[in-house]
Amino acid sequence: MSKFLSNLYSALEPYTPGEQPKDKAYIKLNTNESPFSPSPKVVEAISTEVINDLNLYPDPEVSLLRDALAENFGVNRENIFVGNGSDDVIAFSIMAFCGRGGSLACPDITYGFYPVYAELFGVNLTEVPLRDDFSVKVEDYKSFNCPVIIANPNAPTGLMLSLEEVETLINQNPNRLVIMDEAYMDFGKASAAELTKKYNNLMVIQTFSKSRSLAGLRVGFAVANAEIIRDLETMRFSFNPYNINSITMRAATAAIKDSAYYDNCINKIIDNREYSKAELTKMGFKVLNSKSNFIFASHPEYSAKALYEELKNRGILVRYFSKERIKDFVRITVGSKEQMQAVVNEIKDILKG
Amino acid sequence: MSKFLSNLYSALEPYTPGEQPKDKAYIKLNTNESPFSPSPKVVEAISTEVINDLNLYPDPEVSLLRDALAENFGVNRENIFVGNGSDDVIAFSIMAFCGRGGSLACPDITYGFYPVYAELFGVNLTEVPLRDDFSVKVEDYKSFNCPVIIANPNAPTGLMLSLEEVETLINQNPNRLVIMDEAYMDFGKASAAELTKKYNNLMVIQTFSKSRSLAGLRVGFAVANAEIIRDLETMRFSFNPYNINSITMRAATAAIKDSAYYDNCINKIIDNREYSKAELTKMGFKVLNSKSNFIFASHPEYSAKALYEELKNRGILVRYFSKERIKDFVRITVGSKEQMQAVVNEIKDILKG
Incomplete structure (x- = not known):
């Protein structure tokens, strides 16, 4: 820390992205990436003409993309905000709707960036414990008047709230903002995006x-009513x-x-997820009922940390979190069928040894 | 403004980017873009292989680019910070080194985003008046202990501090951070980047x-000593x-x-700038001695606002600022020789009429 850094940030501990070791080629199942390349239409869209025009500024309204997203969700451009990754969107949201001195509530076990944002922006964060089965119970949020952010499906558990539960959460308090972080929702297929037409919170x-x-x-x-999007645009145009x-x-x-193209990819990943859940269950793992593109699993007799390390030795990267409540679990991204067969076989072999 | 936006932002007025009208094709000399396409090496670098690998996260260390920049400036990777546009870098810098409740000093006429950042981050901004000839005088900053940010060459004047003046500014106070925003410096060729090896402020x-x-x-x-870069990385990894x-x-x-490739483009733009400055001077304009890729000029007998509007009618976009001290000036981006000939001819014609 230099002598110039504001002391507002003296306790700030940045987010730790998943490791990207370069010492050898790994089967990379640690950062929830898709095993599939993007649509061939993406390759086509990045034409030489588009590249040659890079001397010009981009459209600050991001019109083309917002219109395409609006069409996809059956809303209007004014209901869509676009960021440089969803981290950018979450950052602007917490900055805008909490702000220094404000408050935020989220589960105690969830996306690790929320507490970092709270510290960065000086927001008082209440971490609401997941139930013993790692589920989010919306009634636990009833008393909060500050914004609530819930990853759904949650990370790293993969457990999902139903649309009915989300609607109950929204209805608890119309003057409270509910932020549903649906990074993994295409694998759970119960998005609350449609509800943004009905609820302005x-x-x-x-x-x-x-x-x-x-x-x-x-x-x-982000998808939301026009007023909320306008606030986010105010932040973006000021940053x-x-x-x-x-x-x-x-x-x-x-x-x-x-x-x-993507529906096909998603369905394959869901198939591979269910295959892997079944295989791990057969091996004695406790496997949470993930609705995402990762699996969260714990073995009663084999340490999760040791399993993570042994898999890494064997060229397979998965993710391990040392946090107390989840230190017996590994999180395995759902990759291609071949990748999942490989990880299943290696784990079988490790457990035998 | 929705009922959810933090009242920290009630006075926030976002930055206004240069207009991008789509009603017809304009000669676009209003946002200081280059008239030249990027290097053909850029087209090559965006290969189908790179696009097909987009399913994987980028390198959060941005190693390739930081190493190339380090080599270019004769420093190390740890001396380079990379942002999503220099606005991103400026935002992180003001957030990090001023912070809510902190202070910042800059010229009263300069890049219009600095006051927006000050408002966004709750920073007390002192705007130090340019001298009557629109120059920045470093002695005017002597008494400030807070971070100082200076665009050099300054915008929209194009006037530049010499390297000696910048060194004087740095030496005024070793415990004060000096941020030199050199967006246009390749056209002025007096970068202070080399001085970052000598000064840690x-x-x-x-x-x-x-x-x-x-x-x-x-x-x-940004180029700076490793401690400052580490602070910026702390912000980036937290945002x-x-x-x-x-x-x-x-x-x-x-x-x-x-x-x-780029040296050639830069030299052409400098030639076109000097050509245009001479032509406008011949027409009776007061033309500041711009060292950037734009010209800031005022005519004693023709309203700048009217000139901007008349040029727009004729299909040429330049920039006009209504701010009191500079309301008699237009800012004209230096484009290709053909574009500059076109704007010179149109202005001649307008002044005749």
């Missing part, structure tokens, strides 16, 4: 990083109005329009 | 948007660790390595 955030095979492109977005570059806008627009 | 910010013909790609960067996408990293790396 709901924001739904999604990403192109998982189901749309575009983690490397950085696109996330970085050109946050989406011209290539990203074209590529993401092409992706959102090729739903046939 | 200096940060130099540059961009790929102007001289590198990549406004549409969004890349900016958006993947702020640079994979394509952007590859394309910008290719650009920084093709200095021959």
